[in-house]
Amino acid sequence: MIELLYFAWVRERIGVDGEILPLPQGIATVSSLLDWLAGRSAGHAAALADRNAIRVAVDQVFAGFDAAVAAGAEVAIFPPVTGG
Amino acid sequence: MIAVAVQSTPIDAAVAVAPLTAERSDVGAVVTFTGFVRDDNGLTALTLEHYPAMTECALATIAAQAAARWPLSGGVIVHRVGRMVPGEAIVLVAVASSHRSAAFQAAEFLMDWLKTKAPFWKAEERAGGVTWVAAKASDDTAADRWNDRRGESVFELRPAV
Numbered sequence: 263m264i265e266l267l268y269f270a271w272v273r274e275r276i277g278v279d280g281e282i283l284p285l286p287q288g289i290a291t292v293s294s295l296l297d298w299l300a301g302r303s304a305g306h307a308a309a310l311a312d313r314n315a316i317r318v319a320v321d322q323v324f325a326g327f328d329a330a331v332a333a334g335a336e337v338a339i340f341p342p343v344t345g346g
Numbered sequence: 347m348i349a350v351a352v353q354s355t356p357i358d359a360a361v362a363v364a365p366l367t368a369e370r371s372d373v374g375a376v377v378t379f380t381g382f383v384r385d386d387n388g389l390t391a392l393t394l395e396h397y398p399a400m401t402e403c404a405l406a407t408i409a410a411q412a413a414a415r416w417p418l419s420g421g422v423i424v425h426r427v428g429r430m431v432p433g434e435a436i437v438l439v440a441v442a443s444s445h446r447s448a449a450f451q452a453a454e455f456l457m458d459w460l461k462t463k464a465p466f467w468k469a470e471e472r473a474g475g476v477t478w479v480a481a482k483a484s485d486d487t488a489a490d491r492w493n494d495r496r497g498e499s500v501f502e503l504r505p506a507v
Contacts, residue, residue: 270395270467271478319465322400338397338465342481345394345425345466346381346437346457 263333269340275309285333292318293327317342348409348421352401354428357435366420366442373419377449378440379457385432388472394427397465404464412456416448423456455492462489
């Protein structure tokens with residue numbers, strides 16, 4: 263299983279603030295995870311269409327699209343941060 | 347050494363900053379920055395969303411970077427979350443040091459990195475509806491000037507917990 267968390271407009275477009283899904287075989291990077299997620303619904307596709315506008319954290323640490331993901335990970339997907 | 351807090355209640359700057367100098371006689375400078383919600387273009391409210399499991403750790407990592415770069419005697423970061431209205435404080439950063447230069451630089455560093463490396467998102471409310479704030483390239487540029495000679499950034503660092 264993999265735990266997914268969504269924030270800001272990524273959450274709004276997908277329609278839920280998170281989900282726990284079985285991680286399909288062959289998905290070992292953030293990039294392949296995003297490709298797989300984008301095919302799950304129209305909302306997922308809309309949220310993930312522009313990868314330049316997507317940032318990711320794996321287990322609460324910012325990660326690049328080439329970062330590894332494995333079962334048991336917590337992967338958060340969100341727009342560029344705008345705090346401060 | 348730099349205390350961090352995330353709260354949904356109003357920020358009291360005096361209460362937050364007081365511990366930096368309480369019962370100390372070695373502090374020569376305290377620089378305090380407070381960011382407020384502005385009523386730009388009819389803004390009526392601002393909501394700060396965050397990633398609770400990550401936020402305090404990210405703030406602690408940023409604080410540890412500041413402490414490693416400048417000789418600070420103490421500091422505090424307080425970030426508000428939830429809905430707030432114009433005039434309310436969003437964020438407070440205060441740093442104490444023997445001399446002003448380190449305090450000024452560390453405060454600016456903390457704000458630049460808070461804006462680009464902590465998991466917060468702003469949504470603006472106006473009469474026409476709610477819109478998410480887009481990240482500004484100028485904030486990235488401001489943050490990048492603090493990268494060291496190796497070009498290392500906090501994105502490659504594990505949280506200092």
